[in-house]
Amino acid sequence: MASSESALSITPYEHPFRWAMLAGVWLIYFSFGLLAASMAPLVATISADLAISNTVMGSILGAWPLVYIVVAIPCGAFVDRAGLKWALFLAAVLMAASGVLRAVAPDALMMFLAVGIFGIGGPLISIGAPKAIAQWFRGRERGMAMGIYITGPSLGSVLSLSLTNSVLMPVVDNDWRAALMVYAVIVFVAGIAWFSLASNPINKSVEAATKNTGSMGDQIAVFGALLRIPSVLIVLAMSIGIFFFFHGFGNWLPEVLRHGGMAPVEAGLWASVPVAVGIVGSLVVPRFATPPRRFGILLVLFASVGVGAVLLFSTQMPSIVGSLVLQGLGRGSLMAITLLVLMETRGVDAGHMGAAGGLFFSAAEIGGVLGPLSIGIVADLTGGFDGALWMMVVVSVALVLLLFVHRRAEHRAAALADDAIS
Secondary structure, three states, rough: OOHHHHHHHHOOOOOOOOHHHHHHOOOOOHHHHHHOOHHHHHHHHHHHHHHOHHHHHHHHHHHHHHHHHHHHHHHHHHHHOOOOOHHHHHHHHHHHHHHHHHHHHOOOHHHHHHHHHHHHHHHHHHHHHHHHHHHHOOOOOHHHHHHHHHHHHHHHHHHHHHHHHHHHHHHHOOOOOHHHHHHHHHHHHHHHHHHHHHHOOOHHHHHHOOOOOOOHHHHHHHHHHOOOOOOHHHHHHHHHHHHHHHHHHHHHHHHHHHHHHHHHHHHHHOOOOHHHHHHHHHHHHHHOOHHHHHHHHHHHHHHHHHHHHHHOOOOHHHHHHHHHHHHHHHHHHHHHHHHHHOOOOOOOOOOHHHHHHHHHHHHHHHHHHHHHHHHHHHHHHHHHOHHHHHHHHHHHHHHHHHHHHHHHHHHHHHHHHHHHHH
């Protein structure tokens, strides 16, 4: 008992158990990425089986971000009040249920509803993960931890994109329903593993210290206070563009490449390149994204994804590879760095990180819905993906402009703070 009490007396920033918690968060987020990307390699197969158009498939792919928009804010409040153990376990159960229902969906409507359920579980992990980092890490370790856990969904996406058609589908006799069922089981097993880890008394002690036990009125007041911070509003606007770009490309990239002449298996393998590059980028870039460097790093990343979209107009492999690498650099780092910006904004602390994360992802998933849906509509209207690529270029330019607006807002906030002190 004495050793347990001694362990609990150590701050979470110093306790070695923080790395175990990071591993648990990584595992849940890995399962998130695995299931989130599982339909992209199967778009053509599912569309043919259910007899649906690109526009309808685009709406299905955007179903869970649509639900996400509505539930992200209450999910943020739930994470702050219930704690990470129950919030992330519930996330895994809901995501697994979404996978099972996709596997048995008889038509487009039921598939839309099944994918939509993922949008209830998704925000719990997306919001819970940065809250865990805020609780357990600080300083340069915080940026490193953000980069590490972001590799979870990236690696899950890589495996879905690269192995679904080349390995899993042959194993299950090319039955896309059985393939989705396999992914659902993996997600549920990850949830059980997380629950066991988070039941450790050390985590219980940390969660008890950071739970928000205020009333619902207090919680609403927190959201209102956050929305009055100009820098927070600009980060929310940036999140819309970031998710528009990467949800759109993440869901349609295999089809874009297939439309350019690749076979389905080849397209799936190449579509995993941005995610693989993103894993490396997420381990390296966020560590260096300290406040003095963030503007320059974000500027380069926003420009890179725009150039990456332009390069996809070419059917030459060097241009395609360059595009995929540039997309990957942005995919792996942009969300982590923008969350760091939000996490370290004046007025946002660890106890309110669930609320702040709820606002972030609620706004971001507006882009998550519009990205896949817009690409599907434009592809149907134009008979190809050139128009969609130009649309992505416009989004990247808008992100660059927002970045300059954000820097101006930060300078203004710093000046006001200095005046208040003096």
